[in-house]
Amino acid sequence: MNSTNVNDWGSLESMPPPREVWDVSPDNFKQKITDIYQPAVLRGFAANWPIVKNAQISDSTLRQYLRGFDSQKPLQLVNLPSHTQGRMFYDQSLTGMNFKVAQATLAQGLEEMQRFAEGSTSDRFCLQSIRIKDYLPALESQLNNPLLPQSRPFIWIGNKVTVAPHFDEAHNIAIVVGGKRRFTLFPPEQVKNLYVGPLEFTPAGQPISLVDLRAPDIAQHPKYVQAFKHGLSVELEPGDAIYIPSPWWHHVESLSNLNVLINYWWSGNKVSTALPFPMLIHAIQALKSQPYEQQQAWKSMLEHYLFDKDTDPGEHIPQAAKGILGQYTDKVSHQVHQWLAKLLG
Incomplete structure (x- = not known):
């Protein structure tokens, strides 16, 4: 063609x-x-x-x-x-x-x-x-x-x-x-x-x-x-x-x-730091310059914590201490938002 x-x-x-x-x-x-x-x-x-x-x-x-x-x-x-x-x-x-x-x-x-x-x-x-x-x-x-x-x-x-x-x-x-x-x-x-x-x-x-x-x-x-x-x-x-x-x-x-x-x-996003597109930009910024081996290591992290639907990455943590790995309530959402805003600010 x-x-x-x-x-x-x-x-x-x-x-x-x-x-x-x-x-x-x-x-x-x-x-x-x-x-x-x-x-x-x-x-x-x-x-x-x-x-x-x-x-x-x-x-x-x-x-x-x-x-x-x-x-x-x-x-x-x-x-x-x-x-x-x-x-x-x-x-x-x-x-x-x-x-x-x-x-x-x-x-x-x-x-x-x-x-x-x-x-x-x-x-x-x-x-x-x-x-x-x-x-x-x-x-x-x-x-x-x-x-x-x-x-x-x-x-x-x-x-x-x-x-x-x-x-x-x-x-x-x-x-x-x-x-x-x-x-x-x-x-x-x-x-x-x-x-x-x-x-x-x-x-x-x-x-x-x-x-x-x-x-x-x-x-x-x-x-x-x-x-x-x-x-x-x-x-x-x-x-x-x-x-x-x-x-x-x-x-x-x-x-x-x-x-x-x-x-x-x-959408289900209640806070600005939950928007997916800024996450993509930040991921590119954080990982692009790293050596290939480190990029693959972080790929494994993402697969473990986000994309492996057959396992619970926080199953060994008490429910009250799971934070973002547990039930994603409004309270947890805003706590994570404040943590990220402080870290990135």
Whole structure:
């Protein structure tokens, strides 16, 4: 395979879709969704939300609806110049970004997006990961999500924008409420075939794949062929939702001139030092420069304390003294957090 033309061996549309799950309720959410470590599509999940109903009338109606929640607080408006074709990414040297960021209110951001939709500019715009509670507080009461009553929603608004494959540190339910989006997903073990870029310098917080899924360069990224074979892809319409378990990789394409998505993240982590990604960075920092023999020794430590599910590494320690090796309660979690914060501070 020496051609870089994706049509020679398969497009995103040719990938199998994730499983679809129906009649999900708070009572069966765990059984039908979270106990199964696979993405899942929930068609019509938010079909009755007012924002969805407004989006189905017209883009103009959706913009007017959103303006009604504008708190006038400044937001980070991303400007993607024409040459990027809406793909949020690095510059050619991977030392900068291919987009610019400015301050704007919600109404101002919507005006810029409208300019692209009307053809008066070829630049594309988006507002990413806005915490609704802080910036559109009146909107939250109109979003009925009985599956995650304790989680706070975020909103994403933009033109035709593409976000490269990345993972989240928390589980995610993403709900398309305006326009159409295509989600393409890869299992975590495909990290070795996705050519992930810099870990500590990223476009939006999480590392991203350097592969352009719409025009993959197979000469430069030959292992992506294997990732493609394990990928899933689906197009969602307003009201549809997708569950993405952490840390599945996902590539998101906004397909309409005006796209709006609302998502909910949640996890069992109660303290900042429990986040997995900083753990990865710290592990690389601590172990990368050590001799191979020491790296293998720490690999044995990890396997013993974390990945060997057939034995209890603390079975010889009295229950009251087990600490992190025992039952992981909130008390233990915060004690470990304080210990780590003091050690790393």
